[in-house]
Amino acid sequence: MELHLSVPRLTGGGRYGGGHLHDSRLSLQLWAHGQEVLPDAGYPFQPANNRYFHMSPLAHNTSVAEPAALQRPRGPFGPWGGHWARSALLDYDDGTASGGQVSAITAASPGPAFEGITRSERTLIQVRTGPRSGYVVDAFWLQGGAVHESYLRQTEDEAAAQTVSAPLVAAGETMAAVLRGTASADKGWRHLLRSPQRVDTRGDFNVTWTGEKSGVAIRMFLAPQEGSTSWLSRMPRVRPTAQDAAKKDSFPGWHLYRRREVRSSEITLWAAIHEPVAKGERPKIGGITWGRSADGSAVLARIDLAGGRTDFWMLALPDRPAAIGEWSLRGRAAGVSTAADGGAQNAWRWAAAGTVLARGGSTLVSGPHASPVDVLSLTRRPAPADASPENNGNATLRVAGTLARPPSGWLLLRFADGSGRGLKVDAARPGPDGTTLFDITGDPGMEIDRAGMRRVAFPLLTIPGKTTVREAGAGFVTP
Structure with a gap:
């Protein structure tokens, strides 16, 4: 699939x-x-x-x-x-x-x-x-x-x-x-x-x-x-x-x-x-039971699967903490899978970054920390004219404070107008004055400084204002 x-x-x-x-x-x-x-x-x-x-x-x-x-x-x-x-x-x-x-x-x-x-x-x-x-x-x-x-x-x-x-x-x-x-x-x-x-x-x-x-x-x-x-x-x-x-x-x-x-x-x-x-x-799916939050902005799905497995998924808006029956969610999405006998053979819990799922007041799973930090610069180093076809240049991203490279390598940029994009980074290392540097293979097609973001590939535009970044990913546990 x-x-x-x-x-x-x-x-x-x-x-x-x-x-x-x-x-x-x-x-x-x-x-x-x-x-x-x-x-x-x-x-x-x-x-x-x-x-x-x-x-x-x-x-x-x-x-x-x-x-x-x-x-x-x-x-x-x-x-x-x-x-x-x-x-x-x-x-x-x-x-x-x-x-x-x-x-x-x-x-x-x-x-x-x-x-x-x-x-x-x-x-x-x-x-x-x-x-x-x-x-x-x-x-x-x-x-x-x-x-x-x-x-x-x-x-x-x-x-x-x-x-x-x-x-x-x-x-x-x-x-x-x-x-x-x-x-x-x-x-x-x-x-x-x-x-x-x-x-x-x-x-x-x-x-x-x-x-x-x-x-x-x-x-x-x-x-x-x-x-x-x-x-x-x-x-x-x-x-x-x-x-x-x-x-x-x-x-x-x-x-x-x-x-x-x-x-x-x-x-x-x-x-x-x-x-x-x-x-x-x-x-595999035998039936689904739906629930909705009072304001309609969140949904809960109980999915009954073959072999007695049951999955629960709750999705909401990060700016609207949600409650549906005994379930509550802060963040975007989380799910729980339970085996027929209550054991852990096929059981897991998953949560998006910045998300906490609870049932009956007890936390079931939390996603990784997802607070954004400021981007100080994104500096391109385009490939020279005589470079091999595989060489598309590289770049360095510098951010304020300490930010670890996510296990998947994906970071999420957010620009001042609300738009944004993902950025795959190769490695993280300490930078000057307590900053963090990320190495990027390939030309990202844009440059960033404290004044804003400027695209150097079509469509050409500048978005003035602060750019932030946070790590992408999810939390996953097998109780």
């Missing part, structure tokens, strides 16, 4: 106009058992081949927050005018802490400041349940704007059969007709979502898409979200057309559309568990 989260620096495509970029910020891709079960479709060459639909958020596994009315001006970057998206890598665990049992990533991309979107953040956690099996915990927070929407779409590579745990009610010919007269989260491509059926439940529900040739299934367990409505419809797939626009509507696929109208201060949390299952194999 392999998971990908898209964290582009710029806006583009879809709601932002033409060009070659896709409007797919914070979209996920999931590969398992030889199939891309939650895909990024790719690039349609011809406009006639539903090109601009496939570049829109609707055709990606992502979520968007939109103002009621907004005219997006042309941006300063590139021939099609992209905007700086204020994207940031907020946390990352590459699996080092757990020996590959758990890996996780959290990123943000609220978009340009003029849109007024307060929060757009996603956490993905990949959890192993066996040598060839696992599941993904998916949490997407939105705040700001007038409407919050979430999209999931089936594989591009084959037709799929669909099963749904809740009743479906026919809703009209297209999603454009269903939502006519409401705040729009795209530029009109909803007419390509055909034969929509409303999911007739206020609670949680499950959707499974099973490839008709491969037999590989993706099971999606969707948490309830108060005030939302969900539809399943048929969308055009692009890969089977082989770029032949005459076939643009010949290969329909399943599409899940969730929508919630909000006040600008409200937080929406689209939460889900995704389990890919190989042909002929039995699913």
